[in-house]
Amino acid sequence: MKKLYLRFAALFISATMIFTGCSFSISLNEPDNSQVVVVDNFISPDRNDQIPYYYDSPYTIVNNNEPYFEESDYTTESFEAYSPLDSLGRCTMAYANVSTDTMPTEDRGSISQVKPTGWQSTKYDNVDGGYLYNRCHLIGWQLTAENANEENIITGTRYLNVDGMLPFENMIADYIKETGNHVLYRVTPIFFDDDLVAYGVRMEAKSVEDDGEGICFHVFCYNVQPGIDINYSDGTSSLADTKATDSNQQQTYILNTNSRVFHLSDCSSVSSMSDKNKEEFNGSRDKLIDEGYKPCSRCNP
């Protein structure tokens, strides 16, 4: 059984855990607790990575961005491996040596017949595209053309899919198209206990021929959706408490120019922000959204 260790520390966030039996739900809008979760590694049980709770970035860096691949894994032979579903029907891991050989050569088909664990399709006005959940490929279609494979699809939030995983997949895909090289790539969903929805995915990648000079990362992408509370045990969800604001109202926000997140002036995240990344902005919320900034899920500006 996987172990879940919790401890409290000053540097991390502000999510409230409500244990219900073996599962938990997270409210993203209650600040002031600082928590670190240590999760057993599905792939290497001897490693416990400290993963901070989500607060304003769709991913966090793990092991200084260095993947856990074994030396013997590096090869210029393309491969794909999708581990079997576990006893609860959950995805366990997808691993590939991605190259032009594995990338799609035809249009993508429908995947609507796949119902991953925790699939509770719900629409919200504050979710881009409307639907909270996407059928989220572990290894994206653009990399291995693996479409309606139930061993490669989890219930993922729109935020996980588009803001979390897709940018990393894009980076790998474009690197391969440009260089013709291989990229070793592994995606592992992290479930707590018997939860049916993953709390996030571990993504590891390293380019082979240039020994990581082109691509090298190891991150954890959060399966969260700002403004929505998710019960990870079964996938049910509800609208989080948010502050009603007129999106055209002129007011002062604090920008983190590095993470591209904007905050209210009194947000507790502002005090820990590096001065070089901090910028005051007077204007509307809409303008910031148009410029690509995302609202902090802590203060919900």
Next chain:
Amino acid sequence: MTLICCVDDNMGMTFNKRRQSRDIEVTNVVINLAKNGKLFINPYSKKLFEEAGFNDFIIHDDSSLDFPDNSYFFNETAAPSVFEKSADEIILFRWNRAYPGDIHFDINLNSGWKLISSKEFAGKSHEKITMEVYKR
């Protein structure tokens, strides 16, 4: 000096000390621009140009912000605001894709800069790259 940077949809430039992306078509455009003057590059970019068969560049070691007239600075790795005062022109290549980023283009182009031209072209690995030229 003409400052040249490549950015993604979120104005990112690098992730984990690596460029977010590359495209030989962009490299070739920069090489052609450099025929009009001197090309300065970060040490990190040396291999990129050498692989394109171009060696007529000067490595900018970050010790000086001085650039001669008719110079071009292809900056991949440093937050560019420190070079803003030295620049009289900025050329942005937009990948029109989202990548992870940890160093971003941090010059406010809405303050003191004017978009002079914008053109799109296809790259080797990017469907649409946008080249924007800004002047003071």
